[in-house]
Amino acid sequence: MKKGLIITTIIFIAALSLIACSNDTEQPDEVDKEDMNQAEEAQEYTEENDLEKEENQSKITSEPEESDSEQSDSSKTTSKENHSSEKTNELSDFSSEEIEYARVWLQFGANQDMENLHVKHIGAGTSLNPDDDTSIDYPEDVIQLSGDRLVDGVVTYSGNGDGTINDYKIPKRWDGKNPAGKETYKEIIDNTKQMYIHPGDDEKVKSLIKILEIEQ
Numbered sequence: 001m002k003k004g005l006i007i008t009t010i011i012f013i014a015a016l017s018l019i020a021c022s023n024d025t026e027q028p029d030e031v032d033k034e035d036m037n038q039a040e041e042a043q044e045y046t047e048e049n050d051l052e053k054e055e056n057q058s059k060i061t062s063e064p065e066e067s068d069s070e071q072s073d074s075s076k077t078t079s080k081e082n083h084s085s086e087k088t089n090e091l092s093d094f095s096s097e098e099i100e101y102a103r104v105w106l107q108f109g110a111n112q113d114m115e116n117l118h119v120k121h122i123g124a125g126t127s128l129n130p131d132d133d134t135s136i137d138y139p140e141d142v143i144q145l146s147g148d149r150l151v152d153g154v155v156t157y158s159g160n161g162d163g164t165i166n167d168y169k170i171p172k173r174w175d176g177k178n179p180a181g182k183e184t185y186k187e188i189i190d191n192t193k194q195m196y197i198h199p200g201d202d203e204k205v206k207s208l209i210k211i212l213e214i215e216q
Helices: 002-089 096-108 182-190 202-209
Strands: 117-122 142-146 154-159 164-168 193-196 212-214
Touching (some): 096 117
Antiparallel strands (some): 142 154, 164 193
């Protein structure tokens, strides 16, 4: 009886010892799992930071490219402005009146290949045909452009100061049938047309300005 009790006690103590050993063995496993979780979280945090740094670096790298593109567009705009300015400056040595005479003849003149382009100013109140007593007068100051010959043609006009002119259909030489009658001359005045003057080619304008003969 006593032997049985002793044996039972020994078995119980041994069992307790095994349980204690088992607990001691399991605790390190739990600690290891916690350490692994923390390591994994630290790695994920590091990877996220690295990814964010790469994205920021990519943005920084791409921004200069956009800036270069903007500089290129700005350079093109400046180049166009400079080209336009240079084209305008081609006529900067001439007066606005000289440029107007040349542009009007370039658009309406019959002959563009002349030795001289004559410019005559005719005041308001001057007779359209001084050789005809029935002629009426110009209602405003006009300018008459013509060449040396009849075949060169003639352009008689008044400027409006807004890029348009009033074009008078006046012949270089009247046919000599006098008196023509006031109605004939009145019809010329009534049929005067307002015309827009195109800038034309600057080189051609310059060529015509060089052959101007302006009557004083």
